[in-house]
Amino acid sequence: MKKFIAIPAILIMGLISCNSGNNSEKAATTDSTSMSADTSHSTMAMSTEATMPEVPAGATVYFKNLKNGETVSSPVKVEMGATGISVDSAGTVKPNSGHFHILIDAEDSIPTGTVVAKDSTHLHFGNAQQVANITLAPGKHKLALQFADGAHRSYGSKLATTVTINVK
Ligand SMILES: [Cu+2]
Structure with missing residues (x-):
């Protein structure tokens, strides 16, 4: 259940930050604020779904x-x-x-x-x-x-x- 919530949330956040214009910063900020306030479960699932990759050695x-x-x-x-x-x-x-x-x-x-x-x-x-x-x-x-x-x-x-x- 958690996974089904988390994956679309990541995609939506990505789309907002990539495709919208000058207002996107506000939109993205509002989104993540409401997400963490309302659905702490999906936020937790998200962090395990898409862990920050390591910097490859020498890159x-x-x-x-x-x-x-x-x-x-x-x-x-x-x-x-x-x-x-x-x-x-x-x-x-x-x-x-x-x-x-x-x-x-x-x-x-x-x-x-x-x-x-x-x-x-x-x-x-x-x-x-x-x-x-x-x-x-x-x-x-x-x-x-x-x-x-x-x-x-x-x-x-x-x-x-x-x-x-x-x-x-
Ligand atoms: Cu970027």
């Missing part, structure tokens, strides 16, 4: 085409690289895989297990994209690349990196 993520201090034009093309872990779509939690996030002038990394926020400074690439074009105002900006699992839970600082660039 890293990196900006392929940006170097610290580089001057670039907006929109900024960002190529994202991962070694030792595969890039996959969000929605299903699988070992040895996940998807990229870019944090703009925000955190250097998100603590392990924490769901990455979704807003104008926390971009999700839940369709396994590895290239992004990001519009940035002129000036200095810090970009952080953060890898997370299929449920958008951060792999932490081991699978994160930052770069500081100057936009013309």
